[in-house]
Amino acid sequence: xxxxxxxxxxxxxxxxxxxxxxxxxxxxxxxxxxxxxxxxxxxxxxxxxxxxxxxxxxxxxxxxxxxxxxxxxxxxxxxxxxxxxxxxxxxxxxxxxxxxxxxxxxxxxxxxxxxxxxxxxxxxxxxxxxxxxxxxxxxxxxxxxxxxxxxxxxxxxxxxxxxxxxxxxxxxxxxxxxxxxxxxxxxxxxxxxxxxxxxxxxxxxxxxxxxxxxxxxxxxxxxxxxxxxxxxxxxxxxxxxxxxxxxxxxxxxxxxxxxxxxxxxxxxxxxxxxxxxxxxxxxxxxxxxxxxxxxxxxxxxxxxxxxxxxxxxxxxxxxxxxxxxxxxxxxxx
Numbered sequence: 552x553x554x555x556x557x558x559x560x561x562x563x564x565x566x567x568x569x570x571x572x573x574x575x576x577x578x579x580x581x582x583x584x585x586x587x588x589x590x591x592x593x594x595x596x597x598x599x600x601x602x603x604x605x606x607x608x609x610x611x612x613x614x615x616x617x618x619x620x621x622x623x624x625x626x627x628x629x630x631x632x633x634x635x636x637x638x639x640x641x642x643x644x645x646x647x648x649x650x651x652x653x654x655x656x657x658x659x660x661x662x663x664x665x666x667x668x669x670x671x672x673x674x675x676x677x678x679x680x681x682x683x684x685x686x687x688x689x690x691x692x693x694x695x696x697x698x699x700x701x702x703x704x705x706x707x708x709x710x711x712x713x714x715x716x717x718x719x720x721x722x723x724x725x726x727x728x729x730x731x732x733x734x735x736x737x738x739x740x741x742x743x744x745x746x747x748x749x750x751x752x753x754x755x756x757x758x759x760x761x762x763x764x765x766x767x768x769x770x771x772x773x774x775x776x777x778x779x780x781x782x783x784x785x786x787x788x789x790x791x792x793x794x795x796x797x798x799x800x801x802x803x804x805x806x807x808x809x810x811x812x813x814x815x816x817x818x819x820x821x822x823x824x825x826x827x828x829x830x831x832x833x834x835x836x837x838x839x840x841x842x843x844x845x846x847x848x849x850x851x852x853x854x855x856x857x858x859x860x861x862x863x864x865x866x867x868x869x870x871x872x873x874x875x876x877x878x879x880x881x882x883x884x
Contacts, residue, residue, distance in 0.1 A: 581630035584637030596792035645751035657713030692851035738811035742788035776841035779819030787869035811850035
């Protein structure tokens with residue numbers, strides 16, 4: 552056992568990419584943030600793959616910002632594996648307006664869950680970050696090594712700093728304590744279970760909501776922020792869920808792993824596609840007095856591809872599935 556721990560600490564200190572033991576189908580798996588876009592997709596994917604011993608706890612039952620409550624929960628449940636998908640999230644408006652909440656909430660969630668996982672001997676934890684952790688003017692496509700090489704995008708700086716702290720927590724605990732905590736950085740996500748509130752949603756759900764509203768109310772124009780020129784990469788959330796389970800089963804190391812499609816489009820191209828799929832026949836107007844945000848965010852996904860995983864759902868297909876889910880849920884009737 553001593554030799555195993557020394558070996559594990561050695562490869563983690565070197566940042567080695569290796570193959571880990573797969574999760575046992577009877578293992579206790581805690582998905583933090585199971586009601587959110589990402590967490591709910593991870594739950595669906597786990598169950599589809601045969602994992603049934605899944606632990607969940609709503610925000611009303613457990614506030615992950617409170618250390619004592621988190622420690623008590625872990626002591627009671629003793630999970631074997633943890634997917635840390637819980638976070639305070641939002642689009643450009645929410646990130647810009649609620650900076651204190653975004654940095655405080657996300658720092659506390661990460662610190663409490665990572666520390667409790669260490670104290671209770673969790674076999675493996677996967678921390679989910681965000682592509683906004685990378686510098687605003689990164690060379691494209693963005694490699695994992697570009698982290699902390701430049702200034703962040705100001706509109707989401709608070710959220711990005713909290714996420715950087717989360718992945719550094721995982722790295723630091725690995726190096727000091729020999730834990731097996733890994734992190735991945737997904738690109739922009741969308742899909743069933745998304746947040747479509749125009750005040751704090753991300754770009755794709757906001758576009759969907761705007762075009763559906765305009766169609767339902769026969770509005771002649773849809774006004775969008777900025778110029779439509781920035782490029783964004785979009786990953787269907789069920790693809791992400793498949794990727795994180797793959798990483799939990801096949802990856803060990805201190806290197807952050809990007810998760811994306813390797814393909815990006817302009818905001819205008821995405822808007823035109825949504826307009827077509829929704830069936831809206833009006834015009835798109837851009838409010839150039841509003842910020843564009845980061846000019847481009849395309850992740851290089853060579854490391855993940857080399858491990859044996861690639862995204863399967865293209866943007867059109869993912870949007871069609873999302874719109875079908877919206878119709879099933881009767882969200883905007």
